[in-house]
Amino acid sequence: MDRILFLDFDGVLHPTHFAGEDPFNRVHLLEAALVNQPLGIVISSSWRFTHSLEKLRKLLPNSIAQLVIGTTGAAVIGKHPRYQEIQAYLHSYGQAHWCALDDSYWEFPTPCPELIRCNPNTGITEKQIALLTTWLAK
Template identity: 30%
Template sequence: MDVNESIPERKFTLFVDIDGVLNTEAHLRRQIRETGRSTNRNWCPVAMAHLKLLVEYYNGQIVVSSTWRYDHSLRQLKELFENNGLPGKYVVGVTPSLIYENSGKVTRGDEIRRWITDNLNTEEIPRYAILDDMDEGLSRFGERFIQCDPKIGLADKEKVKRVAGLV
């Protein structure tokens, strides 16, 4: 192999919840103050800038683990990310909705684990982080689960640093 030939880096996968991570309480309040109303389709620009930085810098891809996947197709989710400043090409999928397949208790953690099993190379340690404001079976992922404060979500620089520390 030529020394100058680049070796493609493995993808870094971010499992992303929307409400409480990108669509923050502080941003919704700011919208009301500025315009008299709020919309959940206009996400926090600081959180979105941080997410964009992470996926661009670390060869990232986004898998939506949010309940938004129940009401929006992958194409619609890509458009929502586009409308909020992140190219839709970074949104590669959604976690499976196992709640419809199982009669027992299913957590978001179960759905993420299934996506990892089905989609990430098992011969190497997968590179991923989970961004969510609620622990729905996610604490078992240890440091890979980064719990956001729903008031500020990913607008918190410390959360961004924690993600970067996992890459």
């Protein structure tokens, strides 16, 4: 797999505070964008600390779940932790073109051209899907 999407959940697939709303209420946007795309998905969400990989896959629509190839590893403490977790994954996985869908921009260096930043109050929107589509077309 030469393309990897690092996927956060909270603030991406649903608003960070989704009380009264269905969790994963934005996943349909991602699902439509990934149809027939040759890529692997690595879950970088903190949900990986409380759910097994099998459980994480079951939370996602099958079309996305079948693309999930793993999760990032142990939490990193320090500067740009999510970015460092991704780099550690890539170090063990091998070279790949990657991008991250994430709302935690402070967990990445600035600038980070691989980051597609989501608004934590809304999750992914057509704006982020357009950026993802552009990345997929490269």
